[in-house]
Amino acid sequence: MAPLRTIAVFILGIGATAGFAPATPQVAREISSASRHTTSLNVYGMGSDTFEDGMAEFEKSYPGFAKWGWGPSVHAEKWNGRHAMFGWLFICATAYAKGHGLIPNPDQALNMKDWGSLARISGFGKDAITISNERAIILIANVHCLMVGVTATVAPQPWFDPLLLDPNMEASYERAVNTKPYGVVPDLSYSKWGLTETAEMMNGRMAMFGLIMLIGASFIENKNMLDVVNEWLGGAYY
Numbered sequence: 001m002a003p004l005r006t007i008a009v010f011i012l013g014i015g016a017t018a019g020f021a022p023a024t025p026q027v028a029r030e031i032s033s034a035s036r037h038t039t040s041l042n043v044y045g046m047g048s049d050t051f052e053d054g055m056a057e058f059e060k061s062y063p064g065f066a067k068w069g070w071g072p073s074v075h076a077e078k079w080n081g082r083h084a085m086f087g088w089l090f091i092c093a094t095a096y097a098k099g100h101g102l103i104p105n106p107d108q109a110l111n112m113k114d115w116g117s118l119a120r121i122s123g124f125g126k127d128a129i130t131i132s133n134e135r136a137i138i139l140i141a142n143v144h145c146l147m148v149g150v151t152a153t154v155a156p157q158p159w160f161d162p163l164l165l166d167p168n169m170e171a172s173y174e175r176a177v178n179t180k181p182y183g184v185v186p187d188l189s190y191s192k193w194g195l196t197e198t199a200e201m202m203n204g205r206m207a208m209f210g211l212i213m214l215i216g217a218s219f220i221e222n223k224n225m226l227d228v229v230n231e232w233l234g235g236a237y238y
Contacts, residue, residue: 051181069165074179081204099238106134
């Protein structure tokens, strides 16, 4: 079954990228003609105006949150994508560590005597179920990365984009609030390739969509996410 799932994911990936392939002049004319007749189901009619209207409505209803970049904004989407990409990096690194024996005694359960209630998942006394060493190491690593992110949010450096917008940071704040929405399908012409904000936005969107697929597959198949990722890659990790 694993090879079949890998092939299925590969086909879905090709289908997703085909949506951003260069169109022939005839197809481009048909799309342009169709976009003039917008309906509620017309994807090409949902340009940046739709997103700008939503952002303006949120800013009108919640000006205090919008000032800091919360809610539906380009800045929030960019950071959600960055977190999703980092999540994939962490998942792949964890799967590699598991497959190459880099996690010591992964199946050994933590001792309640040494760790107390931190080791308990459920139950009490003799019926208590404790967390495994593997899950504890992964959890602590995630907490560490979370605290690094919190620290960067509380005390941002001037050389990187802040997680929360601060009106006092003049240049970066103005650039963030004046960035226009990219729309449902951003401009992916050759000028937007490479280290550009458009490329980062698309990579973040694909990472977020991939996490949704991973969580759904893990729930449907009743398997942990590391096993699902390993099967998608044809057993490349372990």
